[in-house]
Amino acid sequence: MPNSPAPMKVVFLDRATISPQTVLKALSFPHTFEVFERTPAESVAARIADADIVIANKVRLTRPDIESAKRLKMIAIAATGTDNVDLQSCAERGVVVSNIRNYATHTVPEHTFALIFALRRSLVAYRDAVRDGRWLQANQFCFFDFPIRDLSGSTLGIIGDGALGRAVADIGRALGLRVLFSAYKGRDDMGPLYTPFQEVLQASDIITLHCPLTPATRDLIGETEFLQMERKPLLINTARGGLVNEHALVDALKSGMISGAGFDVVTQEPMPSDHPFQAILSHPGFILTPHVAWASDEAIQGLADQLIDNIAAFCNGTPANVVSTK
Structure with a gap:
């Protein structure tokens, strides 16, 4: 045998x-x-x-x-x-x-839009305000402490055109968003389906990242890019820590260069006690989740x-x- x-x-x-x-x-x-x-x-x-x-x-x-x-x-x-x-x-x-x-073609896009909805309508800020007694203090049926914006008619800039970026685009279009796919940074020869990177930064009300972390994409968005964001957009990152310079993100949020940020990733996970994001965890325009966008x-x-x-x-x-x- x-x-x-x-x-x-x-x-x-x-x-x-x-x-x-x-x-x-x-x-x-x-x-x-x-x-x-x-x-x-x-x-x-x-x-x-x-x-x-x-x-x-x-x-x-x-x-x-x-x-x-x-x-x-x-x-x-x-x-x-x-x-x-x-x-x-x-x-x-x-x-x-x-x-x-x-x-993850459902879970990551859904998490992306959960962050967008929560920030665009200040859900966390209002939840915290109610918990802290603000509704009683208002002495009427509602109060208007934080901005609430519709998505319909806004411009969504997507950096990354793989399966996740395309799924996010489908949801965005269904919600009435104008969708722009960004060309690679420094490229303007990618054809009519792509919008130059700098133009996406300037024209978008929401920017969401769905690209891999490579030497070419590390610190893809930093101080220079934040200064180009004319519409003070939301910035969403459910892709990889390191795509956004984290010190620059903190400065941009605090100074009002962006209206909010929703992140599911950081450069060091779990996030250490001296990480720059520790300074903005209580900011009403910032949501950080613990790398769970993929985890339905x-x-x-x-x-x-x-x-x-x-x-x-x-x-x-x-x-x-x-x-x-x-």
């Missing part, structure tokens, strides 16, 4: 980044499955030393970690972004890296299903959602 193949060892380094109610489908091939809720950087190499397949969401997998894992064949990223993995080292070793795609129950379950499907496809010899180093 021929020998059965040795079971593959699968290691999940940060299961706690996926909600506890999310179900991971069973893997159909012989395997062992070792799960860690969290993995500090100094423990990565030891935990993947004899792994064939590594699952990670935000844990960094550096060149030394990858080179020390002699059996490593695949890294399955439980997210879309792969900036936590040394892709060049994987390419040199022949390690396949797969990521998750198009799972439906979206996370879809992510988990796709994660296991990616691993199954690799083991069947037909890798899916493979990330290129190019």
Whole structure:
């Protein structure tokens, strides 16, 4: 009787980044499955030393970690972004890296508009005022301490034209917004479907970011860009921390260069006690959520299903959602 193949060892380094109610489908091939809720950087190499397949969401997998894992064949990223993995080292070793795609096309746009609605109608400011007794003090059926603006007829500038940016545009048009897709910063040759970056800054009542964080997009919006925002727009970032210079954002909000900001991401997560945003957490025009735009129950379950499907496809010899180093 021929020998059965040795079971593959699968290691999940940060299961706690996926909600506890999310179900991971069973893997159909012989395997062992070792799960860690969290993995500090100094423990990565030891935990993947004899792994064939590594699952990670935000844990960094550096060149030394990858080179020390002699059996490593695949890294399955439980997210879309792969900036936590040394892709060049994987390419040199022949390690396949797969990521998750198009799972958040409802949850992120919906969260984006939740922030827009809340800021445009000052919902948090009014909620806090009622809690603090202002309604009783007003001595009438309503009060007008904070601005309330309709969305219909306003201009929505979208930076990023992938699946999420397009989904945001669809919602915006349905609400009566004029939608502008921004050309890449410094480019004015992208054709009539795109509006020059500077013009988007000048013409938009709301600007929302849906682009990846790369060397070209880091600090995409800083002091210079805030000065160009003639209509004092809302600025929404449900994409990546680092796209907006955070010190400049604080200054812009405090000085009135923008009318409000809704962020779901910061450069360092969790946000440390000395982060610039600590100074504006109580500002009525600022909302910060803890990187949960992606995290509807439906979206996370879809992510988990796709994660296991990616691993199954690799083991069947037909890798899916493979990330290129190019």
